[in-house]
Amino acid sequence: MTFIRSFLLMLWLWGSVLIVGTLGAPYVFMSPLGGARVMEVWAKVMRFGAKWIAGITYEVRGLEHLPAGPIMIAAKHQSVLDTIIPTLFTHMPVYVLKQELLNLPIFGWYCRKAGLIAIDRSGHMSALKAMVAQAKERFEQGRPLIIFPEGTRQMIGAEPDYKPGVAAIYMMLGVPCVPLALNTGVSWPAKGFMRYPGKVVFEFLPVIPPGLKRGPFMELLESRIEEASQALLDEHQSKHGLARTSKRDDSSGGDFSIMASTHTGSPSAKSSAKQDGGSDRVDADQADSDGGSSGGDGGGGGGGD
Numbered sequence: 001m002t003f004i005r006s007f008l009l010m011l012w013l014w015g016s017v018l019i020v021g022t023l024g025a026p027y028v029f030m031s032p033l034g035g036a037r038v039m040e041v042w043a044k045v046m047r048f049g050a051k052w053i054a055g056i057t058y059e060v061r062g063l064e065h066l067p068a069g070p071i072m073i074a075a076k077h078q079s080v081l082d083t084i085i086p087t088l089f090t091h092m093p094v095y096v097l098k099q100e101l102l103n104l105p106i107f108g109w110y111c112r113k114a115g116l117i118a119i120d121r122s123g124h125m126s127a128l129k130a131m132v133a134q135a136k137e138r139f140e141q142g143r144p145l146i147i148f149p150e151g152t153r154q155m156i157g158a159e160p161d162y163k164p165g166v167a168a169i170y171m172m173l174g175v176p177c178v179p180l181a182l183n184t185g186v187s188w189p190a191k192g193f194m195r196y197p198g199k200v201v202f203e204f205l206p207v208i209p210p211g212l213k214r215g216p217f218m219e220l221l222e223s224r225i226e227e228a229s230q231a232l233l234d235e236h237q238s239k240h241g242l243a244r245t246s247k248r249d250d251s252s253g254g255d256f257s258i259m260a261s262t263h264t265g266s267p268s269a270k271s272s273a274k275q276d277g278g279s280d281r282v283d284a285d286q287a288d289s290d291g292g293s294s295g296g297d298g299g300g301g302g303g304g305d
Helices: 001-029 034-054 099-104 106-113 123-139 165-173 214-240 284-291
Strands: 056-061 071-075 094-097 116-121 145-149 176-183 198-204 282-283
Touching: 001 034, 001 106, 001 282, 034 106, 094 099, 094 123, 099 106, 099 116, 099 176, 106 214, 123 145, 123 165, 145 165, 165 176, 165 214, 176 214, 198 214
Parallel strands: 056 198, 071 145, 071 176, 094 116, 094 145
Antiparallel strands: 056 282, 176 198
16 A cells, blocks of 8 residues: 555656646746746645645644744755755745756756756856855845755765755855754655655754854754754654664765755744744644645745655
8 A cells, every 4th residue: 555655646746747837837927936836836736645645744843943034944855855845834945956957847947937046066166156146136035045955865864964065155145044854754765666654844943143164063053953853753763663763874866956945034934834823833734724725825846856
């Protein structure tokens, strides 16, 4: 049954890209942010499919850590879900992805139209400067920046591999950085075909203020994300009676290089992420009341890498 559900979810993913992308194309030309809004519709369609096909739901914690104004969100990267679900609880996020993804049919076109930022990792400082300039333009639109410091999806248990480029971007942007821990790999692993039912958790951690030097920033960022992500994994394993995952060397070859999404802070967190009377904890089981319609308003998704 798990294999069948996994297969159906894969069909849902690519089928939804084709259908939503085709139907939403006219709207892209009607609104400056049309591409981002169509990509959020797609994210809602994927949320619906993940829940009702594969039994995957999600919870968001720590929304009180999102400050007002431009911010950079630096997230652990374990799953394709990391490039989809944050679209539903941040305001039209801008992801930084590798250049090759722009060549994908339909998806690549929407990446351009949604204002996502492609970076050539071989371009060194010139590429970083161009990325920062684009990010500042997105900040002016009130959009957040989500970065995956490891640059690619990692299997659960893989050794952390934080790239120094995230520190350069942090220092050049001069904005607060909010670490984002998660355990999405327990349901949608970085490698392989199988998808597993369960609730995954996204947890925003205390903000790292601007102005730190490279070394202290990297040490603080990695320690916060890794400790909190491991705690979420331990929590999941405790609930399911599983043994604690040991460290191992294998890692995945995910497509997103550095992901960026600007966030306008708690005031800009999606209303869909402020249920239970505006609390800082969101259970997405409740949020699926609008997901079933395969539509909605709001901003862009990072796409399925």
